[in-house]
Amino acid sequence: MRWIWIDKFLEFESGKRAVAIKNVTLAEEYLHEHVPGFPTMPNSLVLEGLAQTGGLLVGEVNAFSEKVILAKVPRITFHFSAVPGDCLRYTAVLEYVKPDGAMVGVTSHVGERLQAEGEIVFAHLNDSGRTRTLFEPKNFVFTMKLLRVFDVGRTADGKPLEPPGLAQLRSAGVEP
């Protein structure tokens, strides 16, 4: 199983907000294990999807130079459980980014119905003291491509969003 809890981005406005969707289907095994006999999407995985939506929004602000990790969830409320056939629409709005971390406000909707709402705080992890780094933040650029962020993404001034580093390649005379 890939630990990717969103299917694709619908909107991605750099430094402001992102909208992603997660389709809930009966083919996914975890739905059957959460409440046996009554397949439901676990709310913990809705939270993970919201965190992935918000985490990529936060990471992109600094061109994935920071290791963004979920640090705390000050508030989260689930109004009902999502079931197979639902398409969850996750929205993350950036509240702030600081050198230490960031916070996003998040919502999850099924159609027009508010399924969940809350806040997520991310920390910028400094693991320079470790013998082995936990992960390379630029790995997320691949995930961003997979989730079609660059198909829909916009910079703060409305231009198409490009993967980090592309502009530098162009300015160096290399056509990617």
Add this chain to the structure above:
Amino acid sequence: MPTKEEIFSKIQAALVEALGVDEDEVTPEATLMSDLGAESIDFLDIVFRLEKAFDIKIPRAELFPDDILTNEQYVSDGKVTPEGLEQLRKRMPFFNVDAFEANPNVKDFTAMLTVQDMCRYVESKVQVTAS
């Protein structure tokens, strides 16, 4: 311009939201870490909420003087030296350095920060009107 009561009320609301505690737990005497259960990551959250509530900027070093507390010039054997205490008094006039001076362990410093300290800090950043 807010009154002292309004400042306390906004700080109380910020701490309730950030720490998930009840309003009546947030008394002026309560310490953020021991009494309200704040952990280091919570301070990022608290600072943001205070900046938003009062429309102010809070440089990290004003509330968390890591540069003093990790400076060999001001710390000896895990305790803040008299010179270090002097620096803290200058930097943090809202904090009760006299109480900390009795046993100035660096590791206890942040744990002593109270709600009242936060109120005094915010009062120093905004103009306060008489209630």
